[in-house]
Amino acid sequence: xxxxxxxxxxxxxxxxxxxxxxxxxxxxxxxxxxxxxxxxxxxxxxxxxxxxxxxxxxxxxxxxxxxxxxxxxxxxxxxxxxxxxxxxxxxxxxxxxxxxxxxxxxxxxxxxxxxxxxxxxxxxxxxxxxxxxxxxxxxxxxxxxxxxxxxxxxxxxxxxxxxxxxxxxxxxxxxxxxxxxxxxxxxxxxxxxxxxxxxxxxxxxxxxxxxxxxxxxxxxxxxxxxxxxxxxxxxxxxxxxxxxxxxxxxxxxxxxxxxxxxxxxxxxxxxxxxxxxxxxxxxxxxxxxxxxxxxxxxxxxxxxxxxxxxxxxxxxxxxxxxxxxxxxxxxxxxxxxxxxxxxxxxxxxxxxxxxxxxxxxxxxxxxxxxxxxxxxxxxxxxxxxxxxxxxxxxxxxxxxxxxxxxxxxxxxxxxx
Numbered sequence: 001x002x003x004x005x006x007x008x009x010x011x012x013x014x015x016x017x018x019x020x021x022x023x024x025x026x027x028x029x030x031x032x033x034x035x036x037x038x039x040x041x042x043x044x045x046x047x048x049x050x051x052x053x054x055x056x057x058x059x060x061x062x063x064x065x066x067x068x069x070x071x072x073x074x075x076x077x078x079x080x081x082x083x084x085x086x087x088x089x090x091x092x093x094x095x096x097x098x099x100x101x102x103x104x105x106x107x108x109x110x111x112x113x114x115x116x117x118x119x120x121x122x123x124x125x126x127x128x129x130x131x132x133x134x135x136x137x138x139x140x141x142x143x144x145x146x147x148x149x150x151x152x153x154x155x156x157x158x159x160x161x162x163x164x165x166x167x168x169x170x171x172x173x174x175x176x177x178x179x180x181x182x183x184x185x186x187x188x189x190x191x192x193x194x195x196x197x198x199x200x201x202x203x204x205x206x207x208x209x210x211x212x213x214x215x216x217x218x219x220x221x222x223x224x225x226x227x228x229x230x231x232x233x234x235x236x237x238x239x240x241x242x243x244x245x246x247x248x249x250x251x252x253x254x255x256x257x258x259x260x261x262x263x264x265x266x267x268x269x270x271x272x273x274x275x276x277x278x279x280x281x282x283x284x285x286x287x288x289x290x291x292x293x294x295x296x297x298x299x300x301x302x303x304x305x306x307x308x309x310x311x312x313x314x315x316x317x318x319x320x321x322x323x324x325x326x327x328x329x330x331x332x333x334x335x336x337x338x339x340x341x342x343x344x345x346x347x348x349x350x351x352x353x354x355x356x357x358x359x360x361x362x363x364x365x366x367x368x369x370x371x372x373x374x375x376x377x378x379x380x381x382x383x384x385x386x387x388x389x390x391x392x393x394x395x396x397x398x399x400x401x402x403x404x405x406x407x408x409x410x411x412x413x414x415x416x
Contacts (some may be wrong), residue, residue, distance in 0.1 A: 215242040
């Protein structure tokens with residue numbers, strides 16, 4: 001199924017999942033496993049029921065990987081204000097992980113939510129199984145996450161960053177069995193995984209056990225190359241989808257001028273990002289769409305998009321097709337970069353995500369002048385030609401990008 005075929009047919013199904021917020025409670029498992037409604041969760045943001053019963057999540061989720069930063073890490077004042085605004089809007093699903101913001105993400109969200117009743121929010125965290133080697137290390141990591149987040153339990157708990165190699169390691173480690181035990185103890189409500197890889201391994205993982213949620217990368221640009229296969233694999237297995245990277249690491253929030261002009265003509269008040277979110281949100285098996293928001297402006301724009309969420313109409317799908325054709329996206333070796341920053345810090349000081357972001361925007365939009373200006377603004381040691389080919393970044397990249405090679409290609413193009 002290509003992008004054109006998909007967006008022609010998806011609206012007929014999207015209405016099944018795009019439920020309004022009125023009358024749908026968050027739902028939270030109590031200690032004995034039963035569900036109870038959440039009084040504080042009702043807000044304008046559209047919610048979707050989970051397959052497990054009278055339980056729902058907001059269609060928009062708050063990713064805790066790209067929080068606003070100040071001179072010494074997370075800008076807690078700004079980030080806390082964003083959390084409060086999100087909760088007031090009914091956005092009460094928060095997604096964090098052990099290494100986000102160098103471990104500070106879990107601590108921050110624990111502090112930010114401490115004054116709110118535990119049943120008023122949903123918290124997802126993840127087990128970094130790939131860097132653990134024993135049951136004792138899993139226990140220590142899990143306990144540390146509970147301390148950091150002050151949560152008492154996790155609403156969803158994932159095996160983090162699975163692919164062929166990491167899944168094999170997780171199986172040997174007994175990661176799934178470990179999480180299921182925590183579920184029996186009442187410390188985990190629902191079990192899932194996050195995935196970075198191809199459809200074959202995904203299908204093996206999906207069919208290997210019972211999963212309540214799976215987190216994969218889906219976005220409009222990549223729909224006909226990878227995203228739709230991942231989505232269809234999970235849908236076929238009956239596993240709801242948590243979407244990461246709906247804006248391709250932010251690159252789809254700002255596309256070529258010609259493409260943006262087409263979207264603005266159709267909807268002058270709508271942001272480019274809102275079109276991309278609505279494409280993903282129109283998928284009926286999508287449980288939650290994560291957005292790693294760094295500013296209050298981004299949060300407000302997303303709240304507008306997901307309030308009384310509207311799946312794309314036939315006319316809007318046609319407009320989006322026109323914009324995609326005008327964008328004439330040129331795929332590059334580095335275009336899979338989502339800006340996750342797992343590759344950082346670089347031993348040589350190269351600002352890898354910043355270099356790739358500027359270059360990919362140029363390759364997709366064609367504005368070389370903007371690229372050279374943004375590139376020149378980087379400190380000398382942060383540019384592509386500072387790479388010493390140490391390859392320390394290769395094992396850290398969940399997208400398996402050959403980072404040193406693509407940095408050399410960027411240098412060659414700049415010097416060409």
